[in-house]
Structure formats: structure tokens, C-alpha cells
Amino acid sequence: MGAVSGRPEIARVWTTTADTRARYDRISRYYEFIEGVWERPVRRIGLNALSAAPGESLIEVGCGPGYALVDIARAVGQNGRAVGVDLADGMCRVARWRVIRRRLSQRAGLVQGDASRLPLASGSFGGAFMSFVLELFDTPQIPLVLAECQRVVRPGGRLVVASLSKEGPEPPMRRLYEQGHARFPRLLDCRPIYAARAVREAGMEVTSVRTVSLWGLPVEVVRART
């Protein structure tokens, strides 16, 4: 593995968007049993960093089955709006179900779309949230996705990203995970990235970074001003 300015490079991602979409469509019905639940504590920390308030319009990019989306919808209240975007129709379907079951349809909506070309108007949200999504994108795509988040959020709004982190000394669990990712990139499709650096390089002001451990894997929860 090479290095840029003394730090180890992040792994490249060779799966296509069509592959990603097909994979998440396939696993959408049982996603919560394989990944969704064990990531919950980190999502909670991310949602605290977002601190959604009544009346706000917020977007979740790569919302998956809608765990965070329903929490955001509750927090924005009946005068607010929560929009979840996901590439996979299956994930949108499961998230829509979750929203309906919790009687939140008036304030939460789902849009099928690609994070690198969000099908939403510029400046239409006060903030954006993304958990375990940015690290799925190949290195050159990461700035494009962040630019899209920045475009749809009003200037002075906020972005919260929770992502597996490549920062700091190498814990054994991350080394093992990265070996697994290199061998089985479709199964372990997320890989650790430099999340706060990427947000900063995209031109946003990082206002807080919290690093937490998820089963020995470092995760960065980054909050930034757009």
C-alpha cells in the first residue's frame, strides 16, 4: 500500500454503481440483521451531532432501511421535513415501510437516487446526514459526493458524516478488516477513509470530530459547516 504525505493511502474501490445497487437491493430485507443493528450506537452519536430541531428540513444520504431517517423525522416535528435518498430501490422500500409504520409519512419522504448526482434542488436543506456511506465510494468519487451534500444544503448549514476511519495508529482490528476488504470487497464493501480530511478538503469547516470504536474499528463522526 502506498502513502500520501506520510499517511497510508486508502484502498481503492472497484465495484460499479450497478453492482452496489444490486447488492443493496438484494440484502435490503435482512440488512438490519447483518449490519444495521450493530452500527446503531454510532448512528446515535451521529444523530446527536446533527441535533435536528423542530421545523428543520434535513436530508439523509444513503439512508438504507431508514433507521436514522425516522429519528430525524421525529426530531423535526410536524412542521419539519426529512428526506432519505438511497441508490437501492429495496432500501427505499424498507425505509418507506418503516416511516409508514411509525406514522411519519407526513414529514418523511424517500427518493431513489445516486449520492454523486442528488436529484434535489440546491440549498433546499438545513443539514445533511450520512452514516456508513461515504466510505463505500472510490477515492475520486468522495469529493463529488461531499460537493453534492454541500450543494443541497444551504450555506451555513451542517453536514454530519459517520465513517470507518483510517486516522491514527493502526489497531489490529482495522488491519484484519482491511485484509478482509481486500479479499472480499463485495462482502466487506466499506473501507476506512480519512473522513474529516475529506470534508475539509471539500471546502467545509469541520467544527467537531469524535472518534469512537466499533468492535475495535475506529469510526469518525464529523460535523462540519457547509
Ligand SMILES: C[S@@+](CC[C@H](N)C(=O)[O-])C[C@H]1O[C@@H](n2cnc3c(N)ncnc32)[C@H](O)[C@@H]1O
Ligand atoms: C452500509 S449501508 C448504510 C445505511 C444507513 N446509512 C445506515 O447507517 O444504516 C450503505 C447504504 O448506502 C446506499 N448507497 C450506496 N451507494 C449509494 C449511492 N451511490 N447513492 C446513494 N446511496 C447509496 C446503499 O444502498 C445502502 O443503503
